[in-house]
Amino acid sequence: MSDIHGMDLFKPAFIGDIEVSNRVAMAPLTRSRAGMDGVHTPLAIDYYRQRASAGLIITEATNISRQGRGYAYTPGIYTDAQAEAWRGVTDAVHAEGGKIVVQLWHVGRVSHSSLQENGASPVAPSAIPAGGTVYTLAGNEAPSMPRALETAELPGLLEDYRRAARLAKAAGFDGVEVHAANGYLLDQFLRDSTNHRTDFYGGSVENRARFPIEVVTAVAEIWGAGRVGVRISPLSTAIGNTPLDSDPQATYGYFARQLGQLRLAYLHAVEGQLRDANGASALDFKALHEGFGGSYIANNGYNRDMAHAAVASGYADMVSFGRAFIGNPDLVERLRKDAPLHDAPQSAYYGGGAQGYTDFPAIGV
Numbered sequence: 001m002s003d004i005h006g007m008d009l010f011k012p013a014f015i016g017d018i019e020v021s022n023r024v025a026m027a028p029l030t031r032s033r034a035g036m037d038g039v040h041t042p043l044a045i046d047y048y049r050q051r052a053s054a055g056l057i058i059t060e061a062t063n064i065s066r067q068g069r070g071y072a073y074t075p076g077i078y079t080d081a082q083a084e085a086w087r088g089v090t091d092a093v094h095a096e097g098g099k100i101v102v103q104l105w106h107v108g109r110v111s112h113s114s115l116q117e118n119g120a121s122p123v124a125p126s127a128i129p130a131g132g133t134v135y136t137l138a139g140n141e142a143p144s145m146p147r148a149l150e151t152a153e154l155p156g157l158l159e160d161y162r163r164a165a166r167l168a169k170a171a172g173f174d175g176v177e178v179h180a181a182n183g184y185l186l187d188q189f190l191r192d193s194t195n196h197r198t199d200f201y202g203g204s205v206e207n208r209a210r211f212p213i214e215v216v217t218a219v220a221e222i223w224g225a226g227r228v229g230v231r232i233s234p235l236s237t238a239i240g241n242t243p244l245d246s247d248p249q250a251t252y253g254y255f256a257r258q259l260g261q262l263r264l265a266y267l268h269a270v271e272g273q274l275r276d277a278n279g280a281s282a283l284d285f286k287a288l289h290e291g292f293g294g295s296y297i298a299n300n301g302y303n304r305d306m307a308h309a310a311v312a313s314g315y316a317d318m319v320s321f322g323r324a325f326i327g328n329p330d331l332v333e334r335l336r337k338d339a340p341l342h343d344a345p346q347s348a349y350y351g352g353g354a355q356g357y358t359d360f361p362a363i364g365v
């Protein structure tokens with residue numbers, strides 16, 4: 001790969017209103033090391049500080065409410081204590097010159113009663129159970145049978161997103177990413193496989209996209225649209241064994257165009273099946289980007305050469321790396337030098353303490 005392409009990946013840019021020092025984003029990575037109250041320990045400060053040379057850090061998915069939680073030890077952004085713990089993280093990243101947005105998460109049906117208040121059922125657009133497993137205090141378990149949200153409950157969920165957006169501001173983030181990917185609540189609304197509603201929020205693509213757009217609009221009113229991004233994964237069934245929409249190009253194409261009208265900071269797409277080989281050729285992601293009209297962050301299975309090519313050709317404004325950031329806190333420097341990458345063991349991904357979290361060294365130290 002030529003040096004000219006290499007330079008493109010390390011050029012600063014504006015992603016919406018967020019000025020980034022290079023085009024390498026850290027993808028959101030759940031690490032399951034917070035307390036059961038959703039409050040981060042100081043270890044998270046070290047972890048994110050070590051990775052602050054990313055042009056943009058997108059935090060691990062962060063619950064907007066107790067109801068939105070689907071996995072043990074994931075952080076929240078619905079109490080003051082949670083926001084205060086996040087403040088330590090944002091201060092540390094900013095002190096290193098980095099930028100960080102928080103990924104706002106409601107899992108919908110991908111949850112378990114034992115994680116809900118008073119053992120309640122998880123909620124979803126429709127009462128259709130998810131497959132796969134969720135991580136509870138008892139280990140990996142099948143998700144519980146969800147109940148369908150009443151139409152009258154949706155304003156309350158919007159309020160949960162608003163509270164999370166306000167707390168994210170108080171915590172000092174540079175913006176927020178609305179998680180509409182990976183088969184979680186907003187993706188469950190978008191896909192006709194998981195949304196069988198007969199009210200204004202189901203049926204046509206306009207109706208299925210209505211609630212996700214209401215959420216993004218509510219959050220953008222608090223943050224300003226230029227500091228709000230959205231993540232989608234039109235081709236992934238990985239989480240919850242969630243069946244695809246019957247027409248991903250049309251559904252996510254419509255969604256991207258609507259988001260574009262809001263003039264958001266960016267669209268972030270998982271291209272293909274999550275954590276599988278890159279699937280950029282399996283859908284016209286370029287059309288989604290064009291329909292959106294703003295900045296585009298590409299993800300899934302990218303390596304150095306692919307990332308260089310994507311940015312140099314204008315296909316993407318940034319490329320986000322997930323797994324590579326786990327074992328390589330200084331990933332940007334390694335990409336710059338074409339230094340070898342450390343492949344972190346999967347056993348380090350979720351849960352535990354400092355081991356496999358903050359103990360991966362940077363090169364040259």
Ligand SMILES: Cc1cc2nc3c(=O)[nH]c(=O)nc-3n(C[C@H](O)[C@H](O)[C@H](O)COP(=O)(O)O)c2cc1C
Nearest residue numbers: 027028029030060061275300301302321322323349
């Ligand atoms: C341990 C782990 C945790 C993840 N957690 C999240 C998450 O919280 N939110 C999200 O949108 N994606 C999550 N992902 C998906 C990544 O953001 C990314 O899409 C995926 O790893 C593919 O990118 P990569 O090939 O660069 O690793 C996670 C992936 C891994 C490996």
